[in-house]
Amino acid sequence: EAVVNRIAAGEIIHRPANALKELIENSLDAGADLIKITLKEGGLKLLQIQDNGCGVRPSDLPLLCERFATSKLRDFSDLSKMTTFGFRGEALASISFVSASMSILTKTRNEALAYKAFYSAGEMVPAKPGQSSDPKACAGTDGTTIAAQDLFFNVPQRRRALKSAAEEYNRALDVAAKYALHYGARGVGFVCKKSGSNAADLSTPASPNTKTLDTIRLLHGNAVARELVHLKISQTVSLSFSVEGWISGANWSTKRTTFLCFINDRLVDCPALKRSFESLYSALLPKGGHPWIYVSLKIDPDKVDVNVHPTKREVHFLDEEDIIERICSEAQTVLAGANT
Template identity: 55%
Template structure:
């Protein structure tokens, strides 16, 4: 009975009670003040509301130990100090309807109240009519004495016009929030970021931000005339010189008409010459620093057509609209706002940015080596002068260097003045690298005995198509794909992706030379190709193109050819006819699976109808087809799904990889064709598709020379 009574009582609803006011205030404080930069933003906006022209910020331990903001604004009256840190005390609004006309930053009166509940807050303030300043200390929203034995009333003290707000020991009574903060250096970086953004938007106001005890500030601005100069001062000349100024207004904009839907926007954005790894996006709506993910995504999509993948622009945008169109009360920290016609406004702004960037990208600036090897200073300067005048360097008969302006259109050299050309730091010879794929290869430097070999087809340009990853729900294929990504060697992949083909060394052992930066590598291109074709087979699993064979060769005949020349078959204890029968039986029995997954079509009568085609522009050596079919019998593990798929694709990759001595054909034409296909298709595919594993570093990629080291050897000679 006692157990049943206990169970029934546990199902009774818990009583509802009022929270203690201190708990309510502390919960509310956590919504407003997330970290030191949240308090700084609120107090900065109070300084601007007080019409300050000079704002100084001092921080210690990222603002967690000390955060002080001093301004020269209008100050706070002595009679208002007792309720200064109480919740919902403000001078900005008196009724709910005032929210629709709000033009100030703060309006709810929660910032100082929230700060007083999670930190020790003190205020020193003086109005222009006061004879002296007043100091007050607050804790949990009420006045407290600054020293023991004193009354909590504000005390007179020395001070200048304006207000000094000091916050100490932030989050001292909320240890979980304190432990969740980042390091002091990261918190201070966030403070600098907010101060920088407000300094850009308010160029006529002086800002200073420094660490406590530091002799020099990290940010120190003087009043300037416009935003462009502020960006130059705070973000540097590299951004300022590439800025475009864009003004956008609503279609019905008219200063004489009271229309709540009218708006205007001023944008400073970089052109196509500037690119950074991270986007810098400053957005102010009615002078309030806010965020807008839709607008940011729209601008990113605009620049995606001009900038390389993974690079971003700098954008400053200030939008002004009727306060009746903006709801500033949708976020506790006022970080986000809602406004009317958001989609239409974003579309007009992004379209205006796109038009300006397109208009200014016709004369892009390209940086390149000032003095080209073998070109005199006079001819280099002459070529640069012609480039600035819109001429084409390829038309200059006296210019012996490589053509800089080919296929780039009109461009300007950088730096653009003759004096600055000589001020550029000279590049040492051992650090100059070849960057043109049109430079001579190793073969062009060797003597040619047969004049017919000069009739090369290397001028044909090849463009490899993209190969999309097939959709496959098999767990084994997903695991194999993950294994490729896990074993990648980033540096080696970068070398292969950006290498320059130098020449063949030994076609018997499939060795060639490639260059990356100032280093020369000897690579086994057959092994590299085998790994690439395995990855291509894995990527296209179940969705291969088919290479049709006409006439269709008999499977048994091909396998017999391979078994007859294969050594060591007697160790199996089987006759060669038995080995052929087993291989043919295995492949014919599994022909439906081979056709569905690998596009290897075998007829009921045993003819090979089609082979999987891994790379559209590349044709494998069909002389290896008998060996490929023979190896599918003993080398593929048909008993396990994953091992079966992996071993089959490994054999397929080996079939596609170049064979040793492939150029020793019957005629010169076959030799030229194989060499051209290897250089212009295979190596191009390696650049585009190969994800290099660590195993290639064991024997297949070896560094043989380094330009700076060679210069040291020649200097000793």
């Protein structure tokens, strides 16, 4: 059973960057507005995330890393909705299966003290052999710090499939930067740095007054930010979705397409939308030029099919073709307007 679980976990958690995505989503679900990430060897040696969210009650700690343990499903109908992130309590369990050691330090507002617990292969374990596995009370601030060490130490084929630590770091940083961009205007700040380094590679403020374009400028520079045009379609009685985003104008291009897509505040893959944008821009840009696109869609959660498969981040939704066509036609209009 342990081997089966470990294989299942390795399928869900491919690399540090996708473990980090799950942990970020948990912190956001916990209502954090400051998320600090520290990585060592691209997250392979250490993947740590600290948030100031609601914390975990001490009584919930023993079962936290059981597969399918989740505090987020209120009733069965929730399964078809996308109101919270995560695929039903598999992330923490999976991370504990593929790491040599995982610890959680957490404190809720109602608790006077923080508690620290260690996990391995889905179970709470002692910090050191021979000790009790009970969570230890200690001093700490409100929120949760999760640290996973030696990722994939027990999944050699996974480890071999990974790129260099530098490449893994870049992928993790990229995930953090995408969340920082989307959540900047939602008041959530992010910090990401290498362990032992004083300087952060990413640092955005936690402020309710931040505008998306400010965050883009901070993350991608003014050279990119000033080339962007605003895309917006508001929800109406007859329109069941809304879109807001920033997309590059027709007089500017980059070497590679940048495509950030959030649906209901989740970072997702939406290849069909990406393809449509690419063909729209290929008719506008000189050969070899690519667009920069950030779009945030809001769709009735009932109409979104998110958990096609836990390993897939590809999302499908009802009336997909119509919605994509509507978005691209609006994009065409604003791009034409921006050109004149």
